[in-house]
Amino acid sequence: MTNFSFNFNRAAPATADANRNTRLAKRVISDCVVAVGILAVFGLIAWILPAINAPVGPKGIPSTVSTDPRNLPYYALRSVFRMAIALFFSLVFTFVYGLAAARSRRLGKVLIPLLDILQSVPILGFLSATVTIWLALFPGSMMGVEAASIFAIFTSQAWNMTFSFYRSLQSEPKELDEAARNLRLSHWQRFWVLDVPNSMIPLLWNMMMSVGGGWFFLTASEMISVNNRTYALPGIGSYVEAAAAEENPGKIGWAILTMVIVVLAIDVLVWKPLTAWAEKFRITQSESTEPKRSAVLTLIRQSHIDDFIARIFRPVGEFLNWITRPLGHTGSKWGAKPGRRRAGDVVFGVIVGVAVIAGATELIVTIMKTTGLGELGRAFGLGGLTFLRVALLTMVCSVIWVPLGAIIGMNPKISRLVQPLVQVLASFPANFIFPFVVMVFVAGGVNINWGSILLMALGTQWYILFNVIAGASAIPDDLIEMTKNFHITGWMKWKTLILPAVFGSWVTGGITAAGGAWNASIVSEIVSYGRHTLVAKGLGSYIAEATAHAEGMKTIIGVAVMAIFVVAVNRLFWNPLQRLADRRFVVG
């Protein structure tokens, strides 16, 4: 089929005969490099694959890993592999869930709020609920722990990707949707020709953020401490955890170095080429001002690999198209008449309402039976403390990073240097340096109740900076020229131009940062370095301790309260701000 093609090649007209030889040489070299690269990837996978399905030894599932730095490359590979598998499943989940929510009006009414809640459930909540299932699924094999770990990473990646895909589906250009229906495209065609390309750019950005999030929770997902047990998998996250337990800063240093290399390598080998390639999915009709470049993409385009992949996958596409054709055309049936539809809505609403109410009552009844309602109150109190931390963090980070980000963004030279750096920093797992910070806390006698704010900020502040830079660099030139021409300088310039112009980006960054901080609280409010374990009072530590000690009811209470807090803050604070930004502060 025409469209299932990874056609990296833009038809470039052959220039002259003289160039042909050098071009040919280039192509051959590119082919070699790409072939070596592909062989290397397969070789590495073959190397690590046997260990994944290894049987559990006589001592049971290990609870720690070796901290020999020579293991680090292998560990890093294992972690990357895990990350990739989880990302793949996140993508599949994204497509299925997003399509279901966007295409079915009624399902959407349930699935989207549910996604909101899922997004605010911390990773440990998912783990403690499912780890026994995973272990039971693969008895006697390390695969069980591996699956649990991959699932944990999945839960730190999938939700925002799904949101992004759903939003893209909802905002598909109306005329493209009409064209698809008028041409009577098959379901597969519509998905592959319209839905996926249209969502590609935001989806890629969210995948990058998701992977960053996945790294942050890597320690928690590779050294799983739930239900009074610890299951450790070979990986860079568990290595850091083990090294911290040994109080060995040198080893942690090695891990950080490895992590930096991994993050940079992924950026160069995966994200740069993908984002540059995805530029062709931009809908705006004009060419983008600054073309994104990637040496790797150029290399791939020069080689024959793209034609090769296209040839392999074309029959796959044709097949999928053929197999979905009997399902009919996209939008082929009109809905029911309004009267019947409304009746259906009512029935559906009643069923959902009853289910929700029944679930909530059941939960409250169980709470009353087991821990008593007082526990719920306690959780809310702790949630309040964590809330104050998150609020303070967001404010302080904004005060610091908004001006800096605006200055960076408005200076093209600096921003070209700084922006990639910030991107890498944002995807670097800040908790790898927690042990050092804790050392300082212990030495300086810093109260962890305050210190945890810094720990949370280490991971999430970048989102604010990152977005503000992007917003500031998008301020139209004519407005900047206007301020110069009218001699608008200093505070006046900030008040009338810069702050309003970056307001929308700040809100976007703030939502991400605050949401991330809530989730990060479970690893920031309780940190340990060797003999020292610092516990801050808050909802994060409450959940972490409850999961570690297999206190199921407390975990559920903690997770539910956190979800309520996050959703409420988004609804009551961020959403109105976002609406205000859309209404008043859109530049250009």
Place this chain on the structure above:
Amino acid sequence: MNFNKLYKTVASGTETGTATATRTRSRHNPKYADLDANGTHTVIEASHISQSFTSEKGNETTVLDDISFNLHEGAIVAILGRSGAGKSTFLRILAGLIQPTSGQVSYRGKALDGPNPGVALVFQTFALMPWLTVQDNVELGLEARGVPREERHKRALEAIDAIGLDGFESAYPKELSGGMKQRIGIARALVLRPDALFMDEPFSALDVLTAENLRQEVLKLWNNNQSGIKSILIVTHNIEEAVQMADRVVVLGSHPGHLIAQVPVNLPRPRDKHSPEFEAMVDKLYAILTGQESQRSRQITQKKAENAAGATSGAAQNPTKDSVQTSSSKSDNDNKSANSSKSTDNQGNGNGSGQASGTTDDHAAAQAATNEKLAAHENNTKVKENNARAELLPNATPGGLAGLLDVVSNYQNGVDLADLAADLSFEVDDLFPLIDAGTMLGLLTVSNGHCTITREGDRWCHADVLEAKQLFAQLVMDHAPLVRTIDRALRNHPDRGLRGELILDLLRSQHTDEEAQQQFDIAVTWGRYGELFDYDADDDQLTLDEANK
């Protein structure tokens, strides 16, 4: 390229193929059911189509009102109407992209329950997949029908050649100009050899020259009769375009969209834009389009003024009911005198049909058809009088209005709307809101598509800034019911102001949400310009202007 040759190659079991084969047979075999009384095949038949939308607050607004329409083989039909006439909605209903609230569309005798299989649509904004090459874009519809790769490729290339795109097969749409993009859009439709080619304002996003060039290309394709297309339906707000292309022009009136006339265009092709017959036809269509608005508004003025005034004053507490009623009947009178012609009891279509029959006699047939339609419409409107909707403010700015008056005042004896549109290179949607606003405020008079400036208009035109504002304020207070209503409501509480949401809510009970917002925005613009009242968008507060206290 040769489409006839292709014609045979398609019949390979694909959907289009079989349909085509059947059609070829039916040409020689009159017993086939899709023949209508005139002996031509009906491609699409729409009967009693109405469309209404229910807003989030549960108010129902009608967009299309009981339209019946047939599309026959061998005809180009243009749907003409101003903005708000629901032309595009109607087109999409015929194409099966929107489900009508009531009524039925059938394609070749079969009622639709989804996208119309016989229709290929050409979009105003092209609607090309930006990530596919020209070739892939064109092949998309064939692929959906399961045409094999080789075949698909060949047919796409032929369609690309036919519309003059050869050499661009591997280009991406964003590399091409608007005209080229629309060619891809046309090729994408052509390649399916649709029974009906639908074009939704296909040339309005292009510059004048490109549009003209493309129009000719489409007509050439049609005349060569090789494209396999059986009929064309084109939605336009360009009257010349309609007359140039169509065999029949369907005129829709606005608010809600309804059929006002179907005018056959029997001019010989190729049509000469400067021939007197062509110009007469253009003028006639202008007359029909302006005529309908004045008769309709006259007909519903009284009703809506009462509705609006009653509702608003109720909301604004302690209404000065007497004054409101006086003003409503006053505006009714104004309207009547502005259209100083027909007897009051002939509230229906006196004006419109009068204009239609008043045209030159080379179009006797056209005239007859028009009269018939108008007569039928008259019956309809009488029934609907009760739920007639409030008079809408035309979407015109005071600045645009002043500019128009400047131009019109240059003509001693007034000017034909067609000439005015040509002078300003305006299309119906650009010109008519200004004309409507001018007539509503009594700055212009229009009769039979001829527009003259009034004494008031002349005064406003030559006044200085302050005086112009005062004059404008007086005029909108006299003639624009919504502005007057807001002013009244504010005067009841000069110190307090009024929430904009309140006015919007009232408007929403009679219009679609979008329309309500637009009406509100226009009223605010006019009120601000006339220094009658001010609006603070942040607090959503309407307040009386200092100058108006």
